[in-house]
Amino acid sequence: MQTILVTGASGFVGSRFVRRWAGEYTILAPTHAELDITDSASVESYFAFHHPQVVLHLAALSNTSYCEQNPDDSYRVNVLGTQNLARSASARGIKFVFFSSDQIYNGNCENGLLSEDAPVAPENVYGRHKLLAEELLFELAPDAVALRATWMYDDDSQGLPVHPNFVMNFKRALQEGTPIAFPVREYRGITWVKEVVEFLPRTFSLPGGVYNFGAQNRLNTYETACCYFEMLGCGLRCDDFVIADADRYPTHERNISISNEKIFSASNGAVFFNDTFDGLRIFVECRR
Numbered sequence: 001m002q003t004i005l006v007t008g009a010s011g012f013v014g015s016r017f018v019r020r021w022a023g024e025y026t027i028l029a030p031t032h033a034e035l036d037i038t039d040s041a042s043v044e045s046y047f048a049f050h051h052p053q054v055v056l057h058l059a060a061l062s063n064t065s066y067c068e069q070n071p072d073d074s075y076r077v078n079v080l081g082t083q084n085l086a087r088s089a090s091a092r093g094i095k096f097v098f099f100s101s102d103q104i105y106n107g108n109c110e111n112g113l114l115s116e117d118a119p120v121a122p123e124n125v126y127g128r129h130k131l132l133a134e135e136l137l138f139e140l141a142p143d144a145v146a147l148r149a150t151w152m153y154d155d156d157s158q159g160l161p162v163h164p165n166f167v168m169n170f171k172r173a174l175q176e177g178t179p180i181a182f183p184v185r186e187y188r189g190i191t192w193v194k195e196v197v198e199f200l201p202r203t204f205s206l207p208g209g210v211y212n213f214g215a216q217n218r219l220n221t222y223e224t225a226c227c228y229f230e231m232l233g234c235g236l237r238c239d240d241f242v243i244a245d246a247d248r249y250p251t252h253e254r255n256i257s258i259s260n261e262k263i264f265s266a267s268n269g270a271v272f273f274n275d276t277f278d279g280l281r282i283f284v285e286c287r288r
């Protein structure tokens with residue numbers, strides 16, 4: 001069995017990866033206390049005693065608002081932490097798979113689905129730090145794989161950690177009976193984390209490079225929300241509950257909607273995400 005070191009194994013993606021793949025891989029899943037990625041000496045000594053064949057680097061400060069307010073923390077964890085791991089892994093020739101983000105495209109003024117070659121112009125601290133982490137990573141490990149993930153969702157029915165996400169925000173608003181607003185001028189992929197977790201092992205053998213990794217979505221976020229609301233079939237009128245927020249992103253439309261063609265072809269069709277609409281439809285059917 002291949003041995004995978006998973007950083008951030010207690011998080012949203014990591015906990016689901018461990019549950020899905022334990023038994024098919026030998027998984028090393030140190031807690032934050034056992035391996036603080038910002039401590040380069042601890043990272044180096046971890047690698048001296050453990051011998052993973054792949055590093056799946058999920059540990060991060062993933063809350064964009066927190067990063068905006070605490071840029072130094074974000075830099076330490078999201079940039080230096082990634083660099084520490086990459087240095088120790090590349091010195092031993094270990095394949096490195098890093099979770100980056102579609103926030104890298106935040107600030108881009110292009111329309112349509114964005115390929116990995118689209119200009120990157122992150123407008124927030126989190127996006128800038130993910131981009132910097134990618135750049136430093138490839139200096140150390142050209143063979144690394146950086147996955148630019150979209151916004152991911154799941155509900156709380158699996159007994160695993162969740163943080164605010166598309167379906168949980170909806171669920172909470174429905175429980176509270178409070179209408180919920182979504183931007184009309186925003187385009188982004190929104191992906192069921194189950195698909196992400198399923199495809200992750202297929203990224204371990206990809207050639208080094210950046211790959212968009214998640215659902216394509218040609219709908220704006222308000223339209224996506226209306227579609228999801230209809231799928232839920234909860235008996236309310238969509239117009240009474242889902243509010244179109246046309247004021248957000250006044251200067252230019254926020255487009256971080258990815259094309260996933262590159263990973264589809266690089267994996268010979270093995271990584272094939274549903275688009276956001278179909279992913280949500282399948283999610284709703286599975287949870288019925």
Ligand SMILES: NC(=O)c1ccc[n+]([C@@H]2O[C@H](COP(=O)([O-])OP(=O)(O)OC[C@H]3O[C@@H](n4cnc5c(N)ncnc54)[C@H](OP(=O)(O)O)[C@@H]3O)[C@@H](O)[C@H]2O)c1
Pocket residue numbers: 007008009010011012013014031032033035036037038057058059060061062063077081099100101102149150151152153163
């Ligand atoms: N969730 C999304 O929608 C989304 C979208 C795009 C990209 N991503 C990226 O995907 C990856 C996984 O996201 P996620 O949602 O699973 O994140 P998450 O739920 O916030 O989990 C982050 C993990 O990182 C650990 N961690 C934080 N600081 C650490 C440190 N200094 N040393 C060691 N571990 C540390 C946390 O452990 P403690 O809790 O114990 O501190 C936790 O296990 C991240 O890189 C994130 O930026 C996520």
